[in-house]
Amino acid sequence: MKVTEILKNKKVTRRSVLQGMSAAAAAATLAGCGGSGTKTYFDESDPNLQPPDVGGEYVLGSTPHNCGGGCVSKYYLEEGVVKRIVTDEDREDGDVFAGKAQIRSCQRCRSKVDWWYRNDRLTKPLKQTKERGDITGFVEISWDQAISEIAAKIKGLYTTYGGATFYNCLAPSDRTSQGNTIANLTKLLGSDCSPVQWVLDLSYPQHTYSYFFIDHDGFAQETATSVALRVANNRADIENSDNLVLWAFNPAEARVGPQTAWYITNAREKGVKVTVIDPRFTPTAEAFADDYVGITGTTDAALMLAMLHEMIVNTWDESGNLLADPWLDEAFIRKYVHGFFDDTNPKHYYADISANATAYQVPAGASLSAYIMGTDDRLTNAVMSSEAADYTNMTAGTTVNQGVSIYPDTIGYNVPATDGLYGKTAPCYGQITKTPEWAEKITGVSADKIRELAEMYVKTKVTTWVSGGLQRHTEGDMPVNLGPILSAVTKNIGVEGRSYGFSHEVNYKYPGTMSDKVALNGNNPGSSSIQADSYDMTKLTLQGGELGPYVGNTARTNPLCNVIMMNGLSLPVWIDYVRCAGTSNVSKWNYGRSNTVTTPIKGLFCFGGNFVNQTGNSNEIVDVCTAKDGNGNYNVELILTGDLFFTASSLISDYVLPCAGPGEKWGETCGWLTAEALVMPKITDAPGEALNEFEISRRIAAAWGQEEEFKTVGDGTNTVVNTDYEWSEYNWNKGYSEGQIDQDWDAIQLVGGVNMLEQRPNKVKRIAKEAFITDPAANPLNTMSGKIEAYYQAMLEDYEAAQSSLDTVTTDTDGSSVLKNSGHIYTASTSANSTSRRFVYPIPMYIPAVEAMHADDSHPDLLGLTAKGFIFKKQTGHFNYRAHSTMGNESLLNELYKRNSAGERAYLDPSRSYTDGVWDSDIYEPVYLNPVHASELGVAEGDRVKVSNSRGVLYASVRFTNRMAPYNAGIGDGGWFSVGTDGVDIGGATNSLSSGRPSRIAFGMSMSSDDRLKIEKA
């Protein structure tokens, strides 16, 4: 039976949508009738099918997930039950630059009728009575019993181990962020019970980390966002650009702000040319690209380096003479970028760092340009211009660079001896000249196209938008570190029409992130004793009081990078802390901080998240979270989850609490880094006994005798909030009182909970780094030099400070164990003239990702994966039929994309029960392959295949498309991990195949495009 037929016959009990709303708000948000069926559904079997007439009242609002959106839908109700959802359609649409856009919703929010009212919703608290992972052990218990037992268990763990024993898994599946109240709640137990400060978020770890060292312009402080990111000019500014480059940026599918794709549409109509650089021919490329550059995944840094090479050779000839029409402006670069050229006596913008200038020098042949040029010596012959000499303490007449590249051709891995990479080296091309022809072989992008791209950056106004895809591989630090430099040296920075980063406007502090900003009795996340445990300050050139206000030096106002990093841990390797903290276990990734965290993680919370699914190597996570000590007790003593549905994470939990989802509780939100502010109204009741997390937290606090304390907001006003509604109202009005939002809570209800954006593009205008470009001496960046850092000594030192030990670095291919050309690099932990090879250098390089490929087969394949038959590379993206794992069970979306073993459409039956388990057999995730592989694999469209590697195996249904490059296997993020009786993941979770190996420098996640696979008919 088709999903639509099941839904048509479905009976849903009446629920009161008015419950929880104030009468005034309810009256205001319920609007007039509409929605009559004038359009035609698409249905292959019934082309004349008409949508049902649904009139009556609707609620206007937003119910986003971790999708990047924050879009507006109309929720039509009959007797309190949502019967139909359509997009924002009443308000005037048109030119977004004139503020005339509707905030239209996608198929996900518009499919929620099935999702909310599925029969397998969790409706009562569950308690595991057998072993973790045994679904037959779950019994339904009362809320009173659940609250009583959970409250006692949490308190007991705190008493025994202290506050640092709790880990709250990232859980942003609905953007009310109420799930984080559980973590805040634990702060009631004691002052030390604040979570470890995770300085690197799970989504953008490489971006976040490098931002602190390379181009920290204060954006994080300005907006108090929990995620520090480099951001481009506001979205409306792209109309001032000649070219918009979308580099691994796919807003037509993976939203980054609800209207971002509409900005691009309108910009093209104004003549802005769009270039899409992506290994997959994405919906964004299809819809918007004037020029599509299909790059081999993970090789972006090679492309960037070759573009920079092209710029250098169009500035100086082979003898070092300045050309007549130079592409690069040496003076501009020395003024704003530290270390693009050698600088043995630099002039920094901070007096105290300048006084220590030799410590932050760029030695001969150590600069980024020296690395790019390899053995080409033109820059050692070129003479520094007199204008450029103003920005260094070197004397005029000095050569541009003082030496050719000192970097070796290979680099090793800082991994334990048990790792297959131990003692091996990958190419880092230190002595190679990074010509377009060199990059063509690696990237698959033609040398002519590389030259064309380079010229575009030099000769036109370019805005570059990036997102997470650029970073998600084991060498993902490199393109992330190079990108801002590429834009900066081409003057695409600090003025209208020119910028680099995430598309954005200034973000609101409170909507959607309230637990971080206006925490209930929570205050902001503090830090544990991580610093003392595991950060070696002696490896930093500047230490202690020299570093700024974070360590008590009020004379400096710039919060320098190392101080931030030493107080935190890398979130993407959280499973390593679970395995190692407080034990003698050695970090799997040789991440020093995992080994030196002394408090064991005993309590694990996850509300509105799915940590088994959404972190690398799902099978390993299950193993670690179900491991026992010698006495037969679980190492992690409490796993507590809350969700709408029974997930893979529920399966290994001790308690599973039924929660209200977006639309079933109150909240407020904004787009990812964008300015739309929206109320998330309570539209319908949650089923059964499901509660929102505010209420769950309140009850636990009450069990501790601390209810009133919990309900008092943590901003010093002593305001008491009693419900999720009051909390949202308080947050919204706080933002309003601080001028972040145009309307107060009552006013926003009158316009359907949507902060009218008609005026916002002008109000949120922001030119990133404008003050810095205007007067860098007066407005230095918050980096060591005050400039953008192409040579980042502080990042290198931070890496070494965070490691408990560094293994011996393996020698270069020629047997050399020192840097080339008598080169040296300064770090505090070695000496001013260290000639040692390293695992991390102070410049961005191109290093092949561990399990990736090159266009010409030159990838080193150090783990011998090709010989083992792992010839496909996983290409995971945020496809548009889920938001991460959220809505992975939505039947209508399932039916569009999933197939059974006969190749027929398949979906997770909305009538099933949660006791049926996480996933049903014979409903398979699509794997997208290029048609060239059909005959070699012996499979046809719709055939079931086994996709496997050393970490796991899953079933999938083959879909052939030319949008996917040969040897790439596209699998969407978030299929529901569910291992069947034959040991195969029937839910198709891409992370059952991910290595979890973190990136080289930031220890950020890699699980997207850096996992080799084998595919076989099954």
Ligand code: SF4
């Ligand atoms: S992008 Fe997100 S908020 Fe917007 S409609 Fe889609 S699922 Fe909903």
